Amino acid sequence: MSKMMSSSVIDQTSSLSISSQNILSNGTIVDFSVGSMPANYGYDESFSKEDDEEDSNEESSQFKPRILIMGLRKSGKTSIKNVVFHKMEPNETLLLDPTTKTNLEDISCCSFITFQVYDCSGQIDLFNDPTCDYIALLKGCGSLIFVIDAQDEDQYTDAISCLTQTIFKGYNINRGIKFEVFIHKVDGFPDEKKMDIYNEIQQRANEMLIQQDATESLIQKIYLNYHLTSIYDHSIFEAFSKVVHKLIPQHRQLERLLDFLCNSCGLERAFLFDVASKIFIASDCISPLDTQLYELCCDKIDLVLDISNIYAPKDVEGISADDSSYTCVKLNNELYLYMKQVDKFLAFVCVIRDEIFVENRGIMDYNLTLFKDSIKDILSAQKTVSQDQSVNNQNNTNSSEPDTSNMANNILGNL
Numbered sequence: 001m002s003k004m005m006s007s008s009v010i011d012q013t014s015s016l017s018i019s020s021q022n023i024l025s026n027g028t029i030v031d032f033s034v035g036s037m038p039a040n041y042g043y044d045e046s047f048s049k050e051d052d053e054e055d056s057n058e059e060s061s062q063f064k065p066r067i068l069i070m071g072l073r074k075s076g077k078t079s080i081k082n083v084v085f086h087k088m089e090p091n092e093t094l095l096l097d098p099t100t101k102t103n104l105e106d107i108s109c110c111s112f113i114t115f116q117v118y119d120c121s122g123q124i125d126l127f128n129d130p131t132c133d134y135i136a137l138l139k140g141c142g143s144l145i146f147v148i149d150a151q152d153e154d155q156y157t158d159a160i161s162c163l164t165q166t167i168f169k170g171y172n173i174n175r176g177i178k179f180e181v182f183i184h185k186v187d188g189f190p191d192e193k194k195m196d197i198y199n200e201i202q203q204r205a206n207e208m209l210i211q212q213d214a215t216e217s218l219i220q221k222i223y224l225n226y227h228l229t230s231i232y233d234h235s236i237f238e239a240f241s242k243v244v245h246k247l248i249p250q251h252r253q254l255e256r257l258l259d260f261l262c263n264s265c266g267l268e269r270a271f272l273f274d275v276a277s278k279i280f281i282a283s284d285c286i287s288p289l290d291t292q293l294y295e296l297c298c299d300k301i302d303l304v305l306d307i308s309n310i311y312a313p314k315d316v317e318g319i320s321a322d323d324s325s326y327t328c329v330k331l332n333n334e335l336y337l338y339m340k341q342v343d344k345f346l347a348f349v350c351v352i353r354d355e356i357f358v359e360n361r362g363i364m365d366y367n368l369t370l371f372k373d374s375i376k377d378i379l380s381a382q383k384t385v386s387q388d389q390s391v392n393n394q395n396n397t398n399s400s401e402p403d404t405s406n407m408a409n410n411i412l413g414n415l
Contacts, residue, residue: 071147073122254282
């Protein structure tokens, strides 16, 4: 019965036109209403992984995706980690002590995924340090982020040389590793200068990879991506979002859910956010990501958290979770910015035109309910897979892993 109703609802609004070019230029808040949102979002306390703790933590962390953050000293690695995952103000990062050893943090990103972040000291040569087992570290690595200080042009050669060495050794150890280069500290540069730095670093890195690779085939085999980032704007959150996307097996299925929701409700854009870090777990694929829209969504999340930390009731864990909570901001360009809580850590944010929002509010709320149920089913499927993997590992079995992508595809039929 619910499937028939869902199909009927989607058919009623499938002809709605969708456009998202510069949809939020000069948008200002003229009306605001807020429901109850979770307060005191945060992550587990960070900890450094000492040598004598490795065995005790190995079993619990085996199935968590691993991100390595590497780069030369003073390139901004620890600042990135603290701004993204610990909500540190950018100006406060100036007071951070230099990182002198490789630190591990277990990040509880949201209810959908958890992962580990290794902050590698730029003062230590990871590959020549006898106290560090870099082979074991890279074998379990999903993504390797290499940070280059864009403001220190004198260090470009050393940084790119270290990058290429890391790529060669990393790829030989783990063929599935994804290399992400953060060209960092680009704040203050004009756009033309940013692109010049981007092209220079990319070109020099590619040339050095070709020179060191006798077969000249490595550059076609590796996954290597570049990002312009700064902790003083939202570019670092956008870049980290793209890194996290590759660690989520169901990311494509979540995108398809958002695409279906946009088509059924006439939404301009839609995002699924991890509220604590402002990393978007997925977005629709109808149009390219609008940086201005992403920044506005992040600002809205900050606003909601500030208000809920003051007024929202808290449970015994200090968190207020209400699945019926929502916020709605009307802009002066005939658009609404709508945010609805999915669960304790995930929030759905969308942009919708004024006339569509007013006429189809009931349809949108109904489809959002189906969307939330689908997300919860995907979360439940992922949790079941993780538990099965843990049991198989303990029993030393060679049984194949459950295909959560197929589970997610089956769930799509409910929307």
